Amino acid sequence: MAHIVIIEDEPDLAMGLRDNLEFEKNTVAHSATGVEGVALVAQQRTDLVLLDIMLPDIDGFEVCRRLREQGYTMPIIILSARSQEIDKVRGLELGADDYVTKPFSLRELLARVHAALRRSDAAGATPAKKTVFKLGDRQVDLVRQKIIAPTEEMPLGYYETEILRVLYDRAGEAVPRAELLEKIWGVGVYPADRTVDNHIVSLRRKIEVDAKNPRHILTAHAVGYKLVL
C-alpha cells in the first residue's frame, strides 16, 4: 500500500486513475492544479507522484522542479500528451523518474507505478522523506549538510546531520539517547557518555536563536531529545 498524489486537471483521467489505485489499496490524493499539488505533497506522506504536464497554472515541469528543490525524493511519473523527445529529457533533467505518454493503457501505467515503488523501496530510500526543512528562520539541508541562516551558512558535521535526520523523522517525539547512539553509531558501539549531548550543544548553536533557551531541539528529561518544528 502506497500514498499516491495525482496532479492532473482532466477529471475523467484523474478519477479513473484514482479508482484503480484505490482498488489496489493505495491511498490517493488528487489536485487539478500544480500549486495545490505541491502543497498536497507537503501536507502528507507521499510515496509517489503522478504528474500531468499541461496544468492550468504552473506546468508539470515546474511542479517537478519545486518538489525536488524542496528535497522530496519520492518517484515522480510524468503523464503527458506530448511525445517529443525533448520533453522527456526535460522531465528527467528536472528529476522525474519515468514518463508515460498519453493515451496510455491503465495496465501499463500501473506496471510503471509498481516498478517505481519497488525501485524506491529497494534503494532503501524512504521516499516521503524531506531532506530540506525549516526550523524557525533557518533552513536545514541534510543532503548538502548545512544550516542556512538569514545572514550565514553553517556546515553540519556527519554526526550532527544524522542526529537531525533521526530527530526529524520522529519530529515531536522524545527520542531516547540510547536510540540515537544505536541508530547512528551502531549497535554495541559505546562512544563517550556525553557524545550525543556534545553534538546537541553544537547543533543548538547553529539552529537556535538563543542556544541557552532552545525552541527546536528540546531536552526530554531522563529520556533524550525532541525536535520541534
Ligand code: CA
Ligand atoms: Ca492536462
